[in-house]
Amino acid sequence: MQNKVDEFLQSTEKKEGLLKEFFSFFKNLEPNKLRKKPFYIKLLNVLRIVLLVIPLASIIGILQNLFYTSVGIQVAENSVLTEYLAKDMVLFLLIFSSIWAPVSEEIAFRLWLKPSPYRISIGLSMFTYFLSSTSINNEQFTLLDPIIEQMGSDYQIFSIILLPLIFLLCGVVIGSLVKIISIIVSNNKNSKIQINIHDNDNSEIVENSTDNIENSKDKLKKQKSYYLISIIVSSLFFGFIHIANFNQLETLLPFILIITLPQIILGFVLAFIRLNYGFIYSVVTHLLYNFILVFPVFILYTFFSEEYINAINTGDYTNYEELILSDSLVLLFIALVSIILIILYIISIVQMLIEYFHYKKVNKNAYKSTK
DSSP, X not given: OHHHHHHHHHHHHHSOOHHHHHHHHHHHOOTTXXXXXXXXXHHHHHHHHHHHHHHHHHXXXXXXXXXXXXXXXXXXXXXXXXXXXHTXXXXXXXXXXXXXXXXXXXXXXXXXXXXXXXHHHHHHHHHHXXXXXXXXTXXXXXXXXXXXXXXXXXXXXXXXXXXXXXXXXXXXXXXXXXXXXXXXXXXXXXXXXXXXXXXXXHHHHHHHHHHHHHHHHHHHHHHHHHHHHHHXXXXXXXXXXXXXXXXXXXXXXXXXXXXXXXXXXXXXXXXXXXXXXXXXXXXXXXXHHHHHHHHHHHHHHHXXXXXXXXXXXXXXXXXXXXXXXHHHHHHHHHHHHHHHHHHHHHHHHHHHHHHHHHXXXXXXXXXXXXX
């Protein structure tokens, strides 16, 4: 009987679909259970997660627009996107969104989810950078204006490249100091424990071992509390900083939770990947997500004719009656890529649902056979 139960437990560990793994993690808050999965399985799951989150974000976007219409508010265009397009910096926008933003944001909001002196200090340093560089008045680096004003035309290079590196370096220095102090304290504590072991009799040692068991249980509870609080805080703040992407923020702030809901959900998904697959995988997921969203804009402003772009922006097609060959080819390319992505979205979602219910049924039948 016991052997059957053990076999069942082993089989359930192996036969869990991606959705089941996701929900089980947030139910039990036990990270690292999936780290032993092969590299290609992790990478495949990252792709499947991206293909799930993007259509989910699109559905939420449609519901958001319905809500905005019903309450009579107008959400202005993404000010960051508009600024870079106006300056003909489309390539910079693609690189910024697909490389710099995923790396820096994952350091700030996900690195410290697995606590260590270095991770916490570096992560919170970058977290401080984002808080200090975000303004509800759409003026970047509000708390750092005295420094930025002296930089003149070089402020973008300073603010996007050098300033984060300064915060990152501060995090490394602080982490090193905390690590050194923790080592000294730990050595002193271990030496005292060794003295107590020699001085105590056997009964006291047994009593101490019982206390250690209780301490380990308390430690496990504290770890789960840390994961729960840190995931919620990091996901909420990750969403909230994206409110700075929009104009007229004074009127939008009461609806910040609704406006940034796609980013908040993405934050929870990235937390799951970071704690179960590793930090690099959360960066890759974030990178793919941003790239898929921004790449069509890059194609539009890079390969379409200026006349067609102006017609799209103004909505006036009177001066653009016929598509030229180059615009037709680009539209055909975008249509084919869109069709392929939609097919992949559908296949991925259907596969995950089938996988979830199949393994649920298999595990239920396996459990019945042990009785």
